[in-house]
Amino acid sequence: MHTELITIPTDTLSLEGVFYTPDGPIKNAIIYFHGNTMNFYTGGARFLPATLTKSGYAFLAFNRRGHDVLSTRNSRIAEGGAFQTVRESLSDHEYAAKWLAAKGFENPIVMGHSYGGMLATQFVADHPQTPALVLLSAGKGGPDQDQVPGSEKLFAMDQGPALKQRAQELVAMGKPKDLMMMPGWWYVISAESYLDRIKNVPDTIALASKIHCPVLAIRGDLEDVHRYPAEDFAKACAGHCDVEIIKDCDHFYNQQEDVVANLINQWLQNQ
Incomplete structure (x- = not known):
C-alpha cells in the first residue's frame, strides 16, 4: 500500500x-x-x-x-x-x-x-x-x-454529581477551559468538556x-x-x-x- x-x-x-x-x-x-x-x-x-x-x-x-x-x-x-x-x-x-x-x-x-x-x-x-x-x-x-458506570466504572466513577457541580461553578466563573481531575478514564477534563460530554x-x-x-x-x-x-x-x-x-x-x-x-x-x- x-x-x-x-x-x-x-x-x-x-x-x-x-x-x-x-x-x-x-x-x-x-x-x-x-x-x-x-x-x-x-x-x-x-x-x-x-x-x-x-x-x-x-x-x-x-x-x-x-x-x-x-x-x-x-x-x-x-x-x-x-x-x-x-x-x-x-x-x-x-x-x-x-x-x-x-x-x-x-x-x-x-x-x-x-x-x-x-x-x-x-x-x-x-x-x-x-x-x-x-x-x-x-x-x-x-x-x-456516563451516568451509569457499568462494570468498567469509567469516566467519573462515583464522583459524577460533585464533578458536575464543580464544572458548572467554573463555567459560571468564566473559566470553561480550567481542568479538573477525574477518578476514572480519561483522568483530566475541562469544565466545559465535562458538561458537554454528559449532555450532548x-x-x-x-x-x-x-x-x-x-x-x-x-x-x-x-x-x-x-x-x-x-x-x-x-x-x-x-x-x-x-x-x-x-x-x-x-x-x-x-x-x-x-x-x-x-x-x-x-x-x-x-x-
Missing part, C-alpha cells in the same frame, strides 16, 4: 492524518473515526489498513482536534481530548469527509471505534448515502452513557432507527455489554445489522487484531 501523511484544514487547528491507498484499483474509500483520546496511529487506525488496502480499499485515518488527552503542536498552547466538545468532533468528521470527497470518494464506508462509533452513527444518519457502517465497540451514547453525546441506539445501510457491529467478549450494546443496536437498526462478539477480546482488540481485520474484510466482500 501507499502511505501519505495528510493535513485537513478546519476553521481553527488543522487535522493531521494518513491516507493509505492500495497498489491496484480502488473499490471505495474507508473513513475511520478514532476512539476517545486516541489518534490516527493507534488501535484500528493502525492495524486495519494493511488488510483492507489489499482488498482494494483506500483508508483515511486522522486526528480529531480532540485527539489524545492533552497535547501541544506548534506552540505551548494545550489541546486535545480534555477540551473536546461533541459539536467539534462531529464537525471534524465533516471536514474529513469533504477532504475525501475532493479525492473522488463522496460516499465512503464509515468505521468508528468506541466514541468514534457513537459519532459514526450520527454521521451516517446525516449521510444516508453511506454504503456500509462498521461499529467497533461503539458506546451506547445518550444520557446513560450522540444516542447510538436512538440513531439506529435512521440507519438503513448494512452494519457490522463488533464487541469483544471481555467488554461491558451495557456500555457497548451491539445487540441492542442491531434490534433498533432500520437496515440489516450483523453482530460479532470476538472471543478473548478487550476494548482495544489486543492480540485479536488479525481476527478483527479479517472479519471486517470478509464482511465487506459480502456486501
Whole structure:
C-alpha cells in the first residue's frame, strides 16, 4: 500500500492524518473515526489498513482536534481530548469527509471505534448515502452513557454529581477551559468538556432507527455489554445489522487484531 501523511484544514487547528491507498484499483474509500483520546496511529487506525488496502480499499485515518488527552503542536498552547466538545468532533468528521470527497470518494464506508462509533452513527444518519457502517465497540451514547458506570466504572466513577457541580461553578466563573481531575478514564477534563460530554453525546441506539445501510457491529467478549450494546443496536437498526462478539477480546482488540481485520474484510466482500 501507499502511505501519505495528510493535513485537513478546519476553521481553527488543522487535522493531521494518513491516507493509505492500495497498489491496484480502488473499490471505495474507508473513513475511520478514532476512539476517545486516541489518534490516527493507534488501535484500528493502525492495524486495519494493511488488510483492507489489499482488498482494494483506500483508508483515511486522522486526528480529531480532540485527539489524545492533552497535547501541544506548534506552540505551548494545550489541546486535545480534555477540551473536546461533541459539536467539534462531529464537525471534524465533516471536514474529513469533504477532504475525501475532493479525492473522488463522496460516499465512503464509515468505521468508528468506541466514541468514534457513537459519532459514526450520527454521521451516517446525516449521510444516508453511506454504503456500509462498521461499529467497533461503539458506546451506547445518550444520557446513560456516563451516568451509569457499568462494570468498567469509567469516566467519573462515583464522583459524577460533585464533578458536575464543580464544572458548572467554573463555567459560571468564566473559566470553561480550567481542568479538573477525574477518578476514572480519561483522568483530566475541562469544565466545559465535562458538561458537554454528559449532555450532548450522540444516542447510538436512538440513531439506529435512521440507519438503513448494512452494519457490522463488533464487541469483544471481555467488554461491558451495557456500555457497548451491539445487540441492542442491531434490534433498533432500520437496515440489516450483523453482530460479532470476538472471543478473548478487550476494548482495544489486543492480540485479536488479525481476527478483527479479517472479519471486517470478509464482511465487506459480502456486501
